[in-house]
Amino acid sequence: MNVTIHPTAIVDDGAQIGEGCRVWHWTHICSGARIGSGCSFGQNVFVGNDVVIGNNVKVQNNVSVYDAVTLESDVFCGPSVVFTNVFNPRSAVTRKDEYRRTLIRRGATLGANSTIVCGITVGEYAFVGAGAVVNNDVPDYALMVGVPARQVGWMSQHGERLDLPLSGT
Secondary structure, eight states, rough: OOEEOOTEEEOTTTTTEEETTOOTTEEETTOOOOOOOOOEOTTTTEEEEEEEEEOOOEEEOOOEEEEEEOTTTTOETTTOEEEEEOOOTTTTTTOOOGOOOOOEEETTOOOOOEEEOTTOOEEETEEOOTTTHHHEOTTTTEEEEEEEEEEEEEEOOTTTOOOOHHHHH
């Protein structure tokens, strides 16, 4: 298998990692993770057991991809992106049976320090700006910014802002 794994990384037995992936410093990939080919995981990344990651996904430094998250192919997660999987966490209350599934569709970009609240779908080729907090579904090709995230435009598959109105009116 042609996978590069840094000596400080931990890849648990049973993790499925595709050809050409790179796993960098102090990264932990859990045993149940299913990862496609050509992916890159930066320093200090965590990938949970119930995680599916497509091909050619880039996960930058300091990202934790928790259980119940799916990243389709060609997704980009900027540094320190935050995923959640419990809507109302409490330390004293176990809610592992209440995880809400999160889907990041093909080609989407999640900017640095953005937060993706569990239970939503980010559409194909959508672009979430740095620091945005996404707490609702995001349409395909939408440009989202702010806290909470709001749509301010449209993006192309190549990551260029499109000069289109937000609505058909």
